[in-house]
Amino acid sequence: MSGVEDLTILCFLGITKESIVDVEAMVRKVEQKIESCSQQDVELHIERIFVISQAEPRLPLQLEDAVRPDGEGEEEGRATVNQDTRLDNRVIDLRTTTSQAIFRLQSGVCQLFRDTLTKKGFVEIQTPKIISAASEGGANVFTVSYFKSSAYLAQSPQLYKQMCICADFDKVFCVGPVFRAEDSNTHRHLTEFVGLDIEMAFNYHYHEVIDSITDTMVQIFKGLRDNFQTEIQTVNKQFPSEPFKFLEPTLRLEYTEAVAMLHEAGVEMGDEDDLSTPNEKLLGRLVKEKYDTDFYVLDKYPLAVRPFYTMPDPSNPKYSNSYDMFMRGEEILSGAQRVHDAQLLSERAQHHQIDLEKIKSYIDSFRFGAPPHGGGGIGLERVCMLYLGLHNVRQTSMFPRDPKRLTP
Amino acid sequence: MSGVEDLTILCFLGITKESIVDVEAMVRKVEQKIESCSQQDVELHIERIFVISQAEPRLPLQLEDAVRPDGEGEEEGRATVNQDTRLDNRVIDLRTTTSQAIFRLQSGVCQLFRDTLTKKGFVEIQTPKIISAASEGGANVFTVSYFKSSAYLAQSPQLYKQMCICADFDKVFCVGPVFRAEDSNTHRHLTEFVGLDIEMAFNYHYHEVIDSITDTMVQIFKGLRDNFQTEIQTVNKQFPSEPFKFLEPTLRLEYTEAVAMLHEAGVEMGDEDDLSTPNEKLLGRLVKEKYDTDFYVLDKYPLAVRPFYTMPDPSNPKYSNSYDMFMRGEEILSGAQRVHDAQLLSERAQHHQIDLEKIKSYIDSFRFGAPPHGGGGIGLERVCMLYLGLHNVRQTSMFPRDPKRLTP
Numbered sequence: 001m002s003g004v005e006d007l008t009i010l011c012f013l014g015i016t017k018e019s020i021v022d023v024e025a026m027v028r029k030v031e032q033k034i035e036s037c038s039q040q041d042v043e044l045h046i047e048r049i050f051v052i053s054q055a056e057p058r059l060p061l062q063l064e065d066a067v068r069p070d071g072e073g074e075e076e077g078r079a080t081v082n083q084d085t086r087l088d089n090r091v092i093d094l095r096t097t098t099s100q101a102i103f104r105l106q107s108g109v110c111q112l113f114r115d116t117l118t119k120k121g122f123v124e125i126q127t128p129k130i131i132s133a134a135s136e137g138g139a140n141v142f143t144v145s146y147f148k149s150s151a152y153l154a155q156s157p158q159l160y161k162q163m164c165i166c167a168d169f170d171k172v173f174c175v176g177p178v179f180r181a182e183d184s185n186t187h188r189h190l191t192e193f194v195g196l197d198i199e200m201a202f203n204y205h206y207h208e209v210i211d212s213i214t215d216t217m218v219q220i221f222k223g224l225r226d227n228f229q230t231e232i233q234t235v236n237k238q239f240p241s242e243p244f245k246f247l248e249p250t251l252r253l254e255y256t257e258a259v260a261m262l263h264e265a266g267v268e269m270g271d272e273d274d275l276s277t278p279n280e281k282l283l284g285r286l287v288k289e290k291y292d293t294d295f296y297v298l299d300k301y302p303l304a305v306r307p308f309y310t311m312p313d314p315s316n317p318k319y320s321n322s323y324d325m326f327m328r329g330e331e332i333l334s335g336a337q338r339v340h341d342a343q344l345l346s347e348r349a350q351h352h353q354i355d356l357e358k359i360k361s362y363i364d365s366f367r368f369g370a371p372p373h374g375g376g377g378i379g380l381e382r383v384c385m386l387y388l389g390l391h392n393v394r395q396t397s398m399f400p401r402d403p404k405r406l407t408p
Numbered sequence: 409m410s411g412v413e414d415l416t417i418l419c420f421l422g423i424t425k426e427s428i429v430d431v432e433a434m435v436r437k438v439e440q441k442i443e444s445c446s447q448q449d450v451e452l453h454i455e456r457i458f459v460i461s462q463a464e465p466r467l468p469l470q471l472e473d474a475v476r477p478d479g480e481g482e483e484e485g486r487a488t489v490n491q492d493t494r495l496d497n498r499v500i501d502l503r504t505t506t507s508q509a510i511f512r513l514q515s516g517v518c519q520l521f522r523d524t525l526t527k528k529g530f531v532e533i534q535t536p537k538i539i540s541a542a543s544e545g546g547a548n549v550f551t552v553s554y555f556k557s558s559a560y561l562a563q564s565p566q567l568y569k570q571m572c573i574c575a576d577f578d579k580v581f582c583v584g585p586v587f588r589a590e591d592s593n594t595h596r597h598l599t600e601f602v603g604l605d606i607e608m609a610f611n612y613h614y615h616e617v618i619d620s621i622t623d624t625m626v627q628i629f630k631g632l633r634d635n636f637q638t639e640i641q642t643v644n645k646q647f648p649s650e651p652f653k654f655l656e657p658t659l660r661l662e663y664t665e666a667v668a669m670l671h672e673a674g675v676e677m678g679d680e681d682d683l684s685t686p687n688e689k690l691l692g693r694l695v696k697e698k699y700d701t702d703f704y705v706l707d708k709y710p711l712a713v714r715p716f717y718t719m720p721d722p723s724n725p726k727y728s729n730s731y732d733m734f735m736r737g738e739e740i741l742s743g744a745q746r747v748h749d750a751q752l753l754s755e756r757a758q759h760h761q762i763d764l765e766k767i768k769s770y771i772d773s774f775r776f777g778a779p780p781h782g783g784g785g786i787g788l789e790r791v792c793m794l795y796l797g798l799h800n801v802r803q804t805s806m807f808p809r810d811p812k813r814l815t816p
Binding site for chain 1: 426499502503511518533534559568585778779807
């Protein structure tokens with residue numbers, strides 16, 4: 001019937017905590033509300049009880065410890081559970097009300113993402129994860145033994161999304177794993193995460209792409225706010241945070257404006273320098289103060305700090321038609337208009353000192369008619385972490401993978 | 409504006425086939441229907457035309473050849489395009505009306521799968537693809553270099569689905585890549601395909617699981633029939649096939665009945681022998697003749713031919729609570745009630761001579777309360793191939809991977 005937690009009668013019967021039982025019982029109304037249960041108006045008068053699956057008596061962690069907010073009950077000597085213990089015993093940790101809420105909300109993010117894009121006429125595609133050549137020069141790529149040869153794990157579905165645009169699909173999205181062999185041990189990096197990817201042809205201006213993506217994000221935020229309040233409040237009980245704020249339409253800042261705001265706040269950086277992670281966070285706070293939003297787009301990055309396939313800004317060759325999106329000051333999406341002309345793409349690659357032979361098939365994709373297009377990739381776990389105001393991406397990955405963790 | 413195919417005026421202007429153009433034109437009604445175009449009632453009177461992306465003059469394949477049914481136009485010496493040429497030039501091959509229809513229908517299958525399960529209370533989960541140990545003994549698994557160590561690519565999300573059931577998620581599904589390092593070069597094997605996976609706890613009988621899965625399949629078949637007729641007919645124009653037939657409720661045969669039908673048709677096989685692929689196909693034809701359905705479930709497989717984690721039939725230990733599902737005589741799903749008791753699971757693994765140390769974490773997942781549960785995994789590409797009556801799974805994989813193909 002259900003997990004057994006606090007029923008003293010079961011302890012009395014010798015049934016261990018977390019065992020699965022079937023119960024035959026009469027449901028009776030009670031005169032006084034039962035404050036300690038979620039069903040407060042009725043109680044079961046048990047006639048027969050069957051133990052379907054007996055849990056071992058010693059649990060590796062206690063559920064009541066695993067949902068306790070940091071610091072609470074410290075005086076009484078009550079424990080909280082550290083992250084490695086949680087992850088090592090994920091089957092039990094996922095039973096907490098907090099974990100259940102996080103991953104039901106995550107399921108909601110995927111559904112809202114797909115439903116919004118389907119309504120906008122996007123087609124869902126499935127892209128291969130085993131690839132023959134490392135698309136961006138070979139750094140940070142996992143190698144796979146492939147029969148008598150070797151292959152790589154895709155760092156992004158970008159090439160395949162772009163090929164679909166060149167193949168007349170017009171607007172596509174995909175949801176799937178993305179692999180990064182980066183030895184980064186931070187709160188926000190995983191070696192495998194779920195990418196929510198978008199790519200589309202546009203008619204007049206790449207801002208059509210930005211508008212489609214930001215509207216999709218806004219639909220996700222609204223859907224969560226309207227349909228997942230119980231989950232949000234459950235998570236907040238253990239991990240308090242401010243409600244997530246967003247504007248309609250989404251705030252779009254240009255890179256030069258952001259640099260000016262940072263200069264004004266005392267940061268020393270050149271106009272065409274990339275943003276460091278601390279400066280991204282600071283900028284997030286400045287934007288929140290000035291515009292009261294936790295979500296915004298930073299547009300027109302310096303060309304020099306973006307990958308070779310990024311379209312230069314036709315009116316100012318120092319900048320580019322590229323953008324990042326931020327939630328609570330952390331990047332959740334990187335995207336751009338892509339170069340769709342084989343000749344220009346070759347020139348840009350050469351400028352980046354990339355071996356043209358290695359990216360020949362990528363460049364050849366654009367030789368038989370390619371519409372102007374752009375897109376971006378969103379990290380699912382980051383979106384969930386930042387929406388909920390959590391502080392570690394491992395909290396929003398069911399079975400996280402990092403340089404030091406491959407289990408369970 | 410759109411791909412350019414047959415407009416002689418463009419050839420006259422020197423614009424190559426498949427180039428992308430923007431057109432400024434007057435839309436005029438025509439007096440006589442234009443039979444050769446999909447827009448038959450209007451025509452464009454071009455005022456200005458801009459070439460947005462010029463295709464190279466020599467296309468590696470012609471779209472009109474790529475959509476020609478086998479044999480048609482042979483007398484006039486007209487070409488068709490062989491599969492490797494198509495796949496080598498997938499960006500162009502995907503532009504055909506047939507390819508567009510196939511992959512829009514595939515997008516529909518995924519959506520129908522998820523929407524049906526979401527309505528039934530299932531939660532979508534994301535499972536890791538990089539795993540530390542090969543779950544089923546290590547055969548047919550791809551190895552990945554993982555920093556200074558090595559890892560594997562998941563052959564199925566099964567362990568993770570089961571962990572989610574043990575973690576109180578009750579009913580889960582996932583859609584994602586599945587990897588098989590099998591050196592099989594057949595019409596129906598891929599080394600990477602998309603798995604539509606289901607797992608659920610049940611209350612009384614594992615047939616609750618079968619009923620949930622078959623009803624999901626029926627909702628998919630109905631959704632395709634009702635909403636994708638244009639796509640189905642487009643594919644049929646090039647690849648004619650009989651409409652896909654199914655019953656409600658789905659036909660469920662027991663293994664012994666199937667063996668009896670095969671015996672009656674002259675096949676020699678033992679009661680507990682596994683079904684060979686030709687016998688599966690023959691059985692499909694016999695079932696179609698007798699019951700007029702292209703979809704059915706074969707239940708209660710002999711225990712000996714199933715994996716160690718399969719629940720034995722409590723009333724007949726030679727058989728098991730396991731099942732396959734078939735479309736047009738080919739397997740699309742394999743599933744079972746799983747052993748949810750750590751002790752029995754250890755015994756079954758030992759019986760299969762599996763090293764218990766290697767599957768310790770799998771077995772340990774069931775030590776802290778595990779409800780009876782079952783599920784199965786469906787191959788997306790096979791479902792699309794068999795629903796449409798196609799004959800090669802590479803037709804329903806955008807960028808297929810097999811032992812000999814890793815590109816594009």
